[in-house]
Amino acid sequence: MQFKDYYKTLGVEQGASADEIRRAYRKLARKYHPDRNKESDSEDRFKELGEAYEVLKDPAKRKEYDQLRAGGWRGGDDFKPPPGWHGGFRDAGRAGGAGGGEGFGDFSDFFESLFGGGLGGMRGGGRQRVRAKGRDVNATVEIDLDTAFNGGKRRISLDRGGKRQDLEVNIPAGVTPGRRIRLSGQGEPGMGGGPAGDLYMEVKIAPHPLFELDGRDVIIDLPVAPWEAALGAEVRVPTLGGKVTMNIPAGSSSGKRMRLKGRGLPGKPAGDQIVNLKVVVPKPGSDRERELYEELAEVSGAKVREGLAG
Structure with missing residues:
Protein backbone atom coordinates (compact mmCIF):
# COMPACT_ATOMS: atom_id res chain seq x y z
CA MET A 1 0.00 0.00 0.00
CA GLN A 2 1.02 3.60 -0.45
CA PHE A 3 1.70 6.30 2.11
CA LYS A 4 -0.92 9.05 2.01
CA ASP A 5 0.02 12.69 2.49
CA TYR A 6 -3.10 14.03 4.17
CA TYR A 7 -1.78 17.59 4.24
CA LYS A 8 -1.29 17.54 0.47
CA THR A 9 -4.77 16.06 0.01
CA LEU A 10 -6.30 19.08 1.77
CA GLY A 11 -3.81 21.54 0.27
CA VAL A 12 -2.53 22.86 3.62
CA GLU A 13 0.87 23.11 5.29
CA GLN A 14 1.81 20.81 8.17
CA GLY A 15 1.66 23.73 10.59
CA ALA A 16 -1.87 24.73 9.54
CA SER A 17 -4.30 25.63 12.31
CA ALA A 18 -7.47 23.68 13.03
CA ASP A 19 -9.51 26.51 11.45
CA GLU A 20 -7.38 26.46 8.29
CA ILE A 21 -7.80 22.70 8.01
CA ARG A 22 -11.56 22.94 8.51
CA ARG A 23 -11.94 25.68 5.92
CA ALA A 24 -9.82 23.79 3.38
CA TYR A 25 -11.85 20.62 3.88
CA ARG A 26 -15.21 22.38 3.55
CA LYS A 27 -14.14 24.16 0.39
CA LEU A 28 -12.90 20.99 -1.29
CA ALA A 29 -15.79 18.85 0.01
CA ARG A 30 -18.26 21.23 -1.62
CA LYS A 31 -16.29 21.07 -4.86
CA TYR A 32 -16.06 17.27 -5.06
CA HIS A 33 -19.31 16.24 -3.38
CA PRO A 34 -20.82 13.60 -5.72
CA ASP A 35 -24.23 15.23 -5.46
CA ARG A 36 -22.76 18.34 -7.08
CA ASN A 37 -19.75 17.14 -9.04
CA LYS A 38 -20.54 14.64 -11.79
CA GLU A 39 -16.93 13.95 -12.83
CA SER A 40 -16.00 10.26 -12.76
CA ASP A 41 -13.43 10.60 -9.97
CA SER A 42 -15.41 12.95 -7.71
CA GLU A 43 -16.54 10.20 -5.33
CA ASP A 44 -13.01 8.84 -4.86
CA ARG A 45 -11.68 12.36 -4.34
CA PHE A 46 -14.45 13.06 -1.85
CA LYS A 47 -13.58 9.92 0.15
CA GLU A 48 -9.89 10.92 0.21
CA LEU A 49 -10.83 14.32 1.60
CA GLY A 50 -12.99 12.76 4.31
CA GLU A 51 -10.19 10.41 5.33
CA ALA A 52 -7.61 13.22 5.47
CA TYR A 53 -9.94 15.41 7.50
CA GLU A 54 -10.75 12.56 9.91
CA VAL A 55 -7.06 12.37 10.81
CA LEU A 56 -6.06 16.04 10.80
CA LYS A 57 -9.09 17.39 12.68
CA ASP A 58 -8.35 15.13 15.66
CA PRO A 59 -5.37 16.40 17.69
CA ALA A 60 -4.41 12.90 18.92
CA LYS A 61 -4.65 11.25 15.49
CA ARG A 62 -2.83 14.17 13.92
CA LYS A 63 0.00 13.89 16.45
CA GLU A 64 0.51 10.19 15.69
CA TYR A 65 0.37 10.83 11.95
CA ASP A 66 2.90 13.70 12.22
CA GLN A 67 5.27 11.46 14.17
CA LEU A 68 5.07 8.86 11.41
CA ARG A 69 5.42 11.46 8.63
CA ALA A 70 8.54 12.85 10.32
CA GLY A 71 10.27 9.61 9.42
CA GLY A 72 10.61 10.83 5.85
CA TRP A 73 7.54 9.24 4.27
CA ARG A 74 6.10 11.03 1.25
CA GLY A 75 2.84 10.60 -0.58
CA GLY A 76 2.95 7.62 -2.94
CA ASP A 77 5.82 5.84 -1.18
CA ASP A 78 5.39 2.10 -0.65
CA PHE A 79 4.46 1.84 2.99
CA LYS A 80 4.43 -0.71 5.77
CA PRO A 81 3.90 0.32 9.42
CA PRO A 82 7.28 0.54 11.15
CA PRO A 83 8.25 -2.27 13.54
CA GLY A 84 6.70 -1.65 16.91
CA TRP A 85 3.99 0.66 15.56
CA HIS A 86 1.04 0.11 17.85
CA GLY A 87 -1.56 2.27 16.10
CA GLY A 88 -2.98 3.88 19.20
CA PHE A 89 -6.43 4.26 17.69
CA ARG A 90 -6.67 0.71 16.39
CA ASP A 91 -7.49 -0.72 19.80
CA ALA A 92 -9.69 2.21 20.79
CA GLY A 93 -11.73 1.89 17.61
CA ARG A 94 -12.25 -1.84 17.90
CA ALA A 95 -13.08 -1.72 21.57
CA GLY A 96 -16.27 0.09 20.63
CA GLY A 97 -17.08 -2.31 17.81
CA ALA A 98 -16.05 0.16 15.14
CA GLY A 99 -13.12 -1.69 13.68
CA GLY A 100 -14.57 -4.94 12.39
CA GLY A 101 -18.19 -5.96 12.57
CA GLU A 102 -19.59 -2.44 12.11
CA GLY A 103 -17.64 -1.85 8.92
CA PHE A 104 -16.23 1.59 8.05
CA GLY A 105 -15.01 -0.07 4.88
CA ASP A 106 -14.66 3.15 2.84
CA PHE A 107 -11.32 4.10 4.39
CA SER A 108 -8.06 3.06 2.78
CA ASP A 109 -5.85 0.20 3.90
CA PHE A 110 -3.30 2.87 4.87
CA PHE A 111 -5.76 4.47 7.31
CA GLU A 112 -6.81 1.16 8.82
CA SER A 113 -3.21 0.04 9.19
CA LEU A 114 -2.63 3.08 11.38
CA PHE A 115 -5.91 3.66 13.19
CA GLY A 116 -8.08 0.62 12.55
CA GLY A 117 -11.36 2.54 12.19
CA GLY A 118 -13.20 5.25 10.33
CA LEU A 119 -15.85 7.88 10.37
CA GLY A 120 -18.85 7.00 12.45
CA GLY A 121 -21.14 7.85 9.55
CA MET A 122 -19.86 5.06 7.23
CA ARG A 123 -21.66 1.78 7.62
CA GLY A 124 -21.34 -1.40 5.60
CA GLY A 125 -18.99 0.19 3.05
CA GLY A 126 -21.57 2.78 2.01
CA ARG A 127 -20.76 6.35 1.05
CA GLN A 128 -20.93 8.80 3.92
CA ARG A 129 -23.08 11.86 3.43
CA VAL A 130 -21.17 14.72 5.00
CA ARG A 131 -23.40 17.00 7.02
CA ALA A 132 -22.00 20.49 6.75
CA LYS A 133 -23.33 24.00 7.15
CA GLY A 134 -23.69 25.96 3.94
CA ARG A 135 -21.36 28.78 3.03
CA ASP A 136 -22.07 32.25 4.42
CA VAL A 137 -22.81 34.90 1.80
CA ASN A 138 -21.86 38.59 1.87
CA ALA A 139 -23.83 41.35 0.15
CA THR A 140 -24.39 45.11 0.42
CA VAL A 141 -27.52 47.10 1.19
CA GLU A 142 -27.63 50.87 0.60
CA ILE A 143 -30.03 52.95 2.66
CA ASP A 144 -30.71 56.65 3.09
CA LEU A 145 -29.77 58.57 6.21
CA ASP A 146 -33.39 58.91 7.35
CA THR A 147 -33.72 55.09 7.41
CA ALA A 148 -30.47 54.84 9.35
CA PHE A 149 -31.94 57.26 11.90
CA ASN A 150 -35.45 55.81 12.18
CA GLY A 151 -34.88 52.18 11.25
CA GLY A 152 -37.31 50.32 9.04
CA LYS A 153 -37.65 47.61 6.43
CA ARG A 154 -35.82 47.44 3.12
CA ARG A 155 -36.42 45.01 0.27
CA ILE A 156 -33.36 43.76 -1.56
CA SER A 157 -32.87 41.47 -4.55
CA LEU A 158 -30.08 38.90 -4.81
CA ASP A 159 -28.92 36.84 -7.76
CA ARG A 160 -28.77 33.20 -6.67
CA GLY A 161 -27.37 31.11 -9.51
CA GLY A 162 -29.24 33.10 -12.12
CA LYS A 163 -32.44 33.21 -10.08
CA ARG A 164 -33.65 36.38 -8.41
CA GLN A 165 -34.41 36.19 -4.71
CA ASP A 166 -36.23 39.02 -2.92
CA LEU A 167 -35.62 39.47 0.79
CA GLU A 168 -36.91 41.92 3.36
CA VAL A 169 -34.22 43.29 5.68
CA ASN A 170 -34.98 44.88 9.04
CA ILE A 171 -32.76 47.95 9.46
CA PRO A 172 -32.20 48.80 13.14
CA ALA A 173 -32.42 52.46 14.15
CA GLY A 174 -28.97 53.99 14.56
CA VAL A 175 -27.16 51.72 12.11
CA THR A 176 -23.83 53.10 10.91
CA PRO A 177 -21.90 52.57 7.66
CA GLY A 178 -19.99 49.30 7.57
CA ARG A 179 -22.30 47.61 10.08
CA ARG A 180 -23.14 44.02 9.09
CA ILE A 181 -26.69 42.75 9.49
CA ARG A 182 -27.01 38.96 9.79
CA LEU A 183 -29.88 37.13 8.14
CA SER A 184 -29.80 33.64 9.61
CA GLY A 185 -30.24 30.77 7.17
CA GLN A 186 -30.24 32.94 4.04
CA GLY A 187 -26.80 31.85 2.80
CA GLU A 188 -25.98 28.84 0.64
CA PRO A 189 -27.77 25.53 1.32
CA GLY A 190 -26.06 23.04 3.60
CA MET A 191 -24.79 19.62 2.53
CA GLY A 192 -26.15 16.29 3.67
CA GLY A 193 -29.02 17.89 5.55
CA GLY A 194 -26.78 20.47 7.23
CA PRO A 195 -28.14 23.95 8.00
CA ALA A 196 -27.96 26.74 5.45
CA GLY A 197 -25.33 29.42 5.87
CA ASP A 198 -26.09 32.99 6.84
CA LEU A 199 -26.34 36.16 4.79
CA TYR A 200 -24.34 39.15 6.01
CA MET A 201 -25.51 42.51 4.67
CA GLU A 202 -22.97 45.34 4.89
CA VAL A 203 -24.69 48.69 5.29
CA LYS A 204 -23.86 51.65 3.07
CA ILE A 205 -25.52 55.03 3.55
CA ALA A 206 -26.29 57.18 0.54
CA PRO A 207 -25.21 60.86 0.52
CA HIS A 208 -27.71 63.33 2.01
CA PRO A 209 -28.33 66.83 0.62
CA LEU A 210 -27.99 68.50 4.06
Missing part, protein backbone atom coordinates in the same frame (compact mmCIF):
# COMPACT_ATOMS: atom_id res chain seq x y z
CA PHE A 211 -26.13 66.22 6.42
CA GLU A 212 -22.79 64.42 6.59
CA LEU A 213 -22.07 61.53 8.91
CA ASP A 214 -19.08 61.05 11.21
CA GLY A 215 -19.66 57.85 13.17
CA ARG A 216 -22.91 58.54 14.99
CA ASP A 217 -22.48 62.32 14.78
CA VAL A 218 -24.38 64.26 12.12
CA ILE A 219 -22.81 67.41 10.65
CA ILE A 220 -24.60 70.30 8.99
CA ASP A 221 -23.46 73.68 7.63
CA LEU A 222 -25.92 76.36 8.79
CA PRO A 223 -26.08 79.68 6.92
CA VAL A 224 -26.56 82.70 9.24
CA ALA A 225 -26.97 86.38 8.42
CA PRO A 226 -24.34 88.93 9.54
CA TRP A 227 -26.72 90.55 11.99
CA GLU A 228 -27.60 87.15 13.50
CA ALA A 229 -23.92 86.43 14.01
CA ALA A 230 -23.23 89.92 15.38
CA LEU A 231 -26.25 90.34 17.65
CA GLY A 232 -27.05 86.73 18.49
CA ALA A 233 -30.30 85.06 17.51
CA GLU A 234 -32.63 82.14 17.92
CA VAL A 235 -32.75 80.11 14.71
CA ARG A 236 -34.51 76.95 13.57
CA VAL A 237 -32.07 74.17 12.66
CA PRO A 238 -32.95 71.01 10.67
CA THR A 239 -32.13 67.70 12.36
CA LEU A 240 -32.93 64.13 11.40
CA GLY A 241 -35.68 64.18 14.03
CA GLY A 242 -37.20 67.49 12.88
CA LYS A 243 -36.38 71.17 13.32
CA VAL A 244 -35.21 72.47 16.71
CA THR A 245 -34.42 75.94 18.05
CA MET A 246 -30.79 76.85 18.66
CA ASN A 247 -29.32 80.00 20.23
CA ILE A 248 -26.49 81.65 18.34
CA PRO A 249 -24.26 83.68 20.69
CA ALA A 250 -23.59 87.34 19.84
CA GLY A 251 -20.28 87.88 18.08
CA SER A 252 -20.18 84.48 16.38
CA SER A 253 -18.01 84.08 13.30
CA SER A 254 -18.01 81.72 10.33
CA GLY A 255 -16.55 78.34 11.24
CA LYS A 256 -17.86 78.34 14.79
CA ARG A 257 -18.96 74.82 15.73
CA MET A 258 -21.99 74.30 17.92
CA ARG A 259 -23.26 71.01 19.29
CA LEU A 260 -26.82 69.74 19.64
CA LYS A 261 -26.47 66.97 22.21
CA GLY A 262 -28.08 63.64 21.33
CA ARG A 263 -29.39 64.81 17.94
CA GLY A 264 -27.25 62.44 15.89
CA LEU A 265 -27.91 58.75 15.20
CA PRO A 266 -29.56 56.78 18.04
CA GLY A 267 -27.34 54.52 20.09
CA LYS A 268 -25.73 54.00 23.47
CA PRO A 269 -24.68 56.73 23.61
CA ALA A 270 -26.52 58.59 20.88
CA GLY A 271 -24.52 60.77 18.54
CA ASP A 272 -24.68 64.57 18.46
CA GLN A 273 -25.43 67.03 15.71
CA ILE A 274 -22.55 69.35 14.90
CA VAL A 275 -23.62 72.72 13.48
CA ASN A 276 -21.00 74.66 11.52
CA LEU A 277 -21.95 78.35 11.28
CA LYS A 278 -21.41 79.97 7.90
CA VAL A 279 -21.97 83.73 7.84
CA VAL A 280 -23.58 84.60 4.53
CA VAL A 281 -23.57 88.25 3.41
CA PRO A 282 -26.58 89.06 1.23
CA LYS A 283 -25.98 91.23 -1.82
CA PRO A 284 -27.84 94.58 -1.46
CA GLY A 285 -31.11 94.21 -3.34
CA SER A 286 -32.40 97.76 -2.94
CA ASP A 287 -31.19 101.33 -2.40
CA ARG A 288 -32.29 101.17 1.22
CA GLU A 289 -30.21 98.05 1.86
CA ARG A 290 -27.19 99.70 0.24
CA GLU A 291 -27.66 102.80 2.46
CA LEU A 292 -27.72 100.60 5.56
CA TYR A 293 -24.52 98.78 4.50
CA GLU A 294 -22.81 102.13 3.88
CA GLU A 295 -23.93 103.39 7.28
CA LEU A 296 -22.63 100.23 8.94
CA ALA A 297 -19.32 100.60 7.13
CA GLU A 298 -18.89 104.16 8.43
CA VAL A 299 -19.67 103.14 11.99
CA SER A 300 -17.84 99.84 12.45
CA GLY A 301 -16.22 98.71 9.21
CA ALA A 302 -12.67 99.29 10.48
CA LYS A 303 -13.23 97.00 13.45
CA VAL A 304 -13.10 93.91 11.21
CA ARG A 305 -9.32 94.27 10.73
CA GLU A 306 -8.33 95.83 14.06
CA GLY A 307 -6.04 92.88 14.80
CA LEU A 308 -3.93 93.69 11.75
CA ALA A 309 -3.18 97.28 12.82
CA GLY A 310 0.46 98.09 13.32
